[in-house]
Each structure stands twice: as C-alpha cells, then as structure tokens.
Amino acid sequence: MTDRPILFSAPMVRALLDGRKTQTRRLCKDQPPPGVTIIRKTIRPFGKEPYHAFERRTKFGNFGGEVPVKISRGDRLWVKETHARVGDNGDDHMACPDLTRLVYYRADDVQPELSRWRPSIFMRRQDSRLTLLVTDVRVERLQDISIGDALAEGWPGAVEANKMPATKWYRHLWDEINGAGSWDANPWVAAYTFTVIKQNIDQIEKVAA
Structure with missing residues (x-):
C-alpha cells in the first residue's frame, strides 16, 4: 500500500462528497503512435499484482511493453483541491467565524469568485479532507467507458447536465479538462475505482483507535 496525492477540481470534489463519484480516469504516460494498432492484455504473475501490457498487431512502430501505471489496488490517495488558509482573505472571520x-x-x-484561492497543487497533506482507497485498476481506451462507468465518474443527473446522458456528459467533461478533440483522440487511460473516506489520510487510524 502506497499513499499518493491526486488532484480534483471543485465540481469533482463535490461529486466525491455527494457519493456520486467512485471512479476517475487519467491519461497513461505512454501512448501508441498514430497508425499503430495494438491490443491490451493483462498479465498476472503468480503471487503478484497483475500488470497491463500492450501487444503490437502490426510490424510498424515500436510501441509495446508494460504500461506504466503508478497507482495500484490498495493504494490510498489523498485528495488535493483548491483551497484557502485562514489569513488568505480579509473576511476570514466570516468564512470561519469560530476560527477553529x-x-x-x-x-x-x-x-x-469573491475569494483568493490556492491552486490544488499547493495543498498540504495535512489540509486534505478526503482519502480514496483504490479497489480496482484497469487500462483501457477512453471511449470504452460504459454507461455505468460514466455514472461512477460523477454524472450529476440529466437536469444538471443539461439533459445529456452520462456518457455524453463525460465526453464534454473530458474535453473541458484535457482540451478540445482529446475525446476523439481516444487515448489509453488508467481507470481507477475507489472507496471515498471523508477523513484526512493521517486521521483515519487515529479516529478508528
């Protein structure tokens, strides 16, 4: 088990808090070059965690080998989000009246929009309030996402998503985060499934005790 930070936007943090989000997809570091057709296979060494490998279907290109997925099943992820510390804004006494x-x-x-915020990348571990326990890791093409997976990515509902079904909503979300056309590129992604724990990662054992 390894502890790792992970960044989420404010809307996705709200989805985590609401219990709507139990999956996240992140780009694989290595992507096949254009024109190379590949398949994915899962290798399960005896007594070890499985890892994912690409197998070439064409003699062209040099893409292949193990997929570098840093996060494994059993890892704990502490969520980094946009935040502010007491003292960052002049009206902190209104935001935190008891100053606790x-x-x-x-x-x-x-x-x-009325506050000064620190980007999520600068959040300290001690300030994180959400911990994700990874229960499953898959490597797949982005557009292989199922309806159930799109729901688990935090679909807010048809009304809030302007009557878009879950998969279409996720397509727009992906393009918004990664840039126009990124969905159509259909990259390889790591899909992480997790359980949300609404506690700081270092406080979980203390509370349990």
Whole structure:
C-alpha cells in the first residue's frame, strides 16, 4: 500500500462528497503512435499484482511493453483541491467565524469568485479532507467507458447536465479538462475505482483507535 496525492477540481470534489463519484480516469504516460494498432492484455504473475501490457498487431512502430501505471489496488490517495488558509482573505472571520478551522475549500463556497484561492497543487497533506482507497485498476481506451462507468465518474443527473446522458456528459467533461478533440483522440487511460473516506489520510487510524 502506497499513499499518493491526486488532484480534483471543485465540481469533482463535490461529486466525491455527494457519493456520486467512485471512479476517475487519467491519461497513461505512454501512448501508441498514430497508425499503430495494438491490443491490451493483462498479465498476472503468480503471487503478484497483475500488470497491463500492450501487444503490437502490426510490424510498424515500436510501441509495446508494460504500461506504466503508478497507482495500484490498495493504494490510498489523498485528495488535493483548491483551497484557502485562514489569513488568505480579509473576511476570514466570516468564512470561519469560530476560527477553529485552518483551511476552507472552494468546493464548499457559494461565491468562490469573491475569494483568493490556492491552486490544488499547493495543498498540504495535512489540509486534505478526503482519502480514496483504490479497489480496482484497469487500462483501457477512453471511449470504452460504459454507461455505468460514466455514472461512477460523477454524472450529476440529466437536469444538471443539461439533459445529456452520462456518457455524453463525460465526453464534454473530458474535453473541458484535457482540451478540445482529446475525446476523439481516444487515448489509453488508467481507470481507477475507489472507496471515498471523508477523513484526512493521517486521521483515519487515529479516529478508528
């Protein structure tokens, strides 16, 4: 088991808090060059965690070998999100009237545009409030996502998604995050399934005790 940070936007943090999001997809570091057709296979060494490998279907190109997926089943991910610390804004006494909190979060703010925020990349481990326990890891093409997977990615519902079904909503979300045309490129991604724990990663054992 390894502890790793992972970044999420404010809407995705809200989906985590609401219990709508139990999956996330991230680009694989290595991608096949254009024109190379490949298949995916899962190798399960005896007594070890499985890993994913690409197998060429054409003699052209040099893409192949093990897929570098850093996150494994059993890992714990501590969520980094856009936030502010007490003292960042002049009206902190209004955001934290009792001053017992040292940090507050953009995902909770009803008027986030009125505050100064620290980007999620700068969040300290001690300020994280969400921990994800990874239960499954898959390597697949982006467009292989199923309806159930799209729902698990945090689909907010037909009304909130402007009447878009889950898979279409996720397509728009992916392009919004990764740039126009990134969905059509259909890259290889690592799909992580997890359980959400609404606690700081270092407080879980302390609370359980």
